Amino acid sequence: MSTRLYPLYQKGGPQLRVFLPNFWLKLVRPDNDRPSNIVQFMCSMEMTRYDIKNYLEKIYGIKCVHVRTRIALGKTRLEPGRGYVIKDDDIKYAYVILPKGETFEFPNLFPEEKEKELKEQEKTFEEIKKSHEKFLSKNSNRPGTPGWFSF
Amino acid sequence: MANFTKALHLSKSYGKSLFSTLRNGHICNSRMISTTLYLRDFMAFFDDKKNWGATEVKSGRSWQKDDLRIKSNPDLHKLWYVLLKERNMLLTMEQECKEQMKLFPSPERLDKVEESMENLEEVVRERNRAYHELERGEIGEQPKETIIGPFGLPEEYKMTEHSIPKEINAEWYKQQQIKCDPRDVAEFGRKYREKEFIEKRRQHKRDFNHVIGLLNRFPKMDMEALKEQYPDVDIEKAKASRKYKPPPVFDD
Numbered sequence: 001m002s003t004r005l006y007p008l009y010q011k012g013g014p015q016l017r018v019f020l021p022n023f024w025l026k027l028v029r030p031d032n033d034r035p036s037n038i039v040q041f042m043c044s045m046e047m048t049r050y051d052i053k054n055y056l057e058k059i060y061g062i063k064c065v066h067v068r069t070r071i072a073l074g075k076t077r078l079e080p081g082r083g084y085v086i087k088d089d090d091i092k093y094a095y096v097i098l099p100k101g102e103t104f105e106f107p108n109l110f111p112e113e114k115e116k117e118l119k120e121q122e123k124t125f126e127e128i129k130k131s132h133e134k135f136l137s138k139n140s141n142r143p144g145t146p147g148w149f150s151f
Numbered sequence: 152m153a154n155f156t157k158a159l160h161l162s163k164s165y166g167k168s169l170f171s172t173l174r175n176g177h178i179c180n181s182r183m184i185s186t187t188l189y190l191r192d193f194m195a196f197f198d199d200k201k202n203w204g205a206t207e208v209k210s211g212r213s214w215q216k217d218d219l220r221i222k223s224n225p226d227l228h229k230l231w232y233v234l235l236k237e238r239n240m241l242l243t244m245e246q247e248c249k250e251q252m253k254l255f256p257s258p259e260r261l262d263k264v265e266e267s268m269e270n271l272e273e274v275v276r277e278r279n280r281a282y283h284e285l286e287r288g289e290i291g292e293q294p295k296e297t298i299i300g301p302f303g304l305p306e307e308y309k310m311t312e313h314s315i316p317k318e319i320n321a322e323w324y325k326q327q328q329i330k331c332d333p334r335d336v337a338e339f340g341r342k343y344r345e346k347e348f349i350e351k352r353r354q355h356k357r358d359f360n361h362v363i364g365l366l367n368r369f370p371k372m373d374m375e376a377l378k379e380q381y382p383d384v385d386i387e388k389a390k391a392s393r394k395y396k397p398p399p400v401f402d403d
Contacts, residue, residue, distance in 0.1 A: 005293050007312060008311075008312035008313070008314060010314060019228065020228075020231050020271075020272065020275065021235070022235075022268070024235075024238060024239055024242055025196075025239050025242075026196075026239065026242045026243045026246050027193065027196040027197075027239075027243045028243070028246055028247070028250075029247065029250060039193065042246065059232060059235065059236065060193075060195055060196075060236075062192075062193065104193050107197065109197065109203045109204065109244070109247050109248075109251075110203065110204045110251060110253060111203055111204050114203070114204030114205070115204065118204075118206070
C-alpha cells in the first residue's frame with residue numbers, strides 16, 4: 001500500500017507506525033496570560049493529544065507532562081456588499097505543559113536595533129524621493145523636455 | 152541554503168552523513184548520536200537569531216526528484232524530518248509576523264520546502280511501486296473504482312479495508328443507499344449535458360474567430376503550428392469566412 005495508507009488495525013495486529021508524518025505544528029504567542037510552563041501551539045486538525053506528545057518527544061526531544069487541545073471555531077462575517085457569509089477555518093490549539101522547573105518565554109522576533117535600521121533606511125529613501133520630486137518639478141512648466149535640458 | 156546546512160547539522164547529530172559522498176566518511180562514522188541543545192530546545196521552532204527582523208533571507212533551490220533518487224531510504228527518512236522541522240519553523244515565523252503586522256521575509260522558502268516534501272514523497276512512492284510490482288504484481292497504491300454517484304455522474308471511489316464483509320455491513324450499505332429521485336437525476340443529467348455542450352460550442356466559436364484574427368494579423372504564420380494549437384478549427388473554412396481580410400502582400 002502507499003505511503004499514506006495504513007492497514008486496518010485489528011486486535012492483536014502489529015502497532016501502526018508512521019514513517020513519514022505530515023503533521024505540522026506552529027509555536028504561537030500565548031493569547032492571554034498563562035503560567036510560564038505552558039506552551040501554546042497550533043497544530044493540524046488530525047492530531048490527537050498523544051500525537052502531539054509523541055511528535056514533540058520523538059522529533060524535537062521536548063518532554064511534556066500533559067497536553068490539552070481545543071478547537072477554536074473560525075469567525076463568520078458577512079462579505080461586504082455581497083450578502084453571503086464567509087467562515088474562517090477552524091484552528092486546533094494545543095497547550096503543552098512542561099515538566100517541573102522548565103519554562104518557556106516566547107522571544108521577541110523583531111529586535112529594536114533592526115527596527116531602527118529599517119526606519120533609517122526608510123528615512124533615506126524618503127529623502128531621495130523628495131529630492132527626485134524636486135528635480136522633476138524644475139520641468140513642471142515645460143512638460144516633455146528631458147531633465148538635462150535646463151541649467 | 153538553509154535546508155542543506157540544517158541537513159548537514161542534523162545528519163552530524165545522527166552520526167551518519169546525508170551527504171556521505173561529499174564528505175569524509177571516517178569523520179562521520181566516528182561520531183555517534185549526540186543531539187545538540189539547539190535541537191532539543193523550543194528554539195528549533197524559530198529561525199536563526201541573525202535572521203530575526205531581517206527583510207530578506209537567502210535560500211537555495213528545493214530538493215529535486217533527481218537529487219532524491221540517488222539517496223538511500225534511511226537518508227530520505229532523515230531528510231523528511233529535516234524538512235518537516237524546517238516547515239514548522241517557517242510556519243511559526245509566518246504566524247508571528249502575521250500577529251505583529253510585519254512582512255514575512257522570503258515567503259518562497261515555504262513553497263520550496265513544500266515542493267521538496269512533495270518530491271520526496273513521490274520518490275518514496277516510486278520505490279514502493281517498484282517493490283510491489285516486483286514482489287506482488289500490483290502497484291501497491293490504494294485501489295480505485297469509477298462508480299456512478301447519486302447525481303448520475305461518474306465518481307472515483309477509493310476502496311478501503313473493512314473488518315467485516317460488505318454483505319453484513321449494514322452501515323456501509325446505508326451510506327451507499329444515498330440516492331436521488333431518478334426523474335430528478337435524469338433532468339439534472341440532461342441540463343448538465345446541455346450546459347457542457349453550450350460551453351464546448353462557445354469555445355469552438357471563440358477559437359474559430361481567434362484563428363481568423365490571427366490569420367488577418369499574421370498572414371505569413373506557420374500554418375502547421377496553428378493547426379497543432381487549434382486542432383478543432385478548420386483553417387480552410389476560416390479562410391472562406393467573410394471576416395477573413397488579410398492585408399495585401401507586396402514583397403513577392
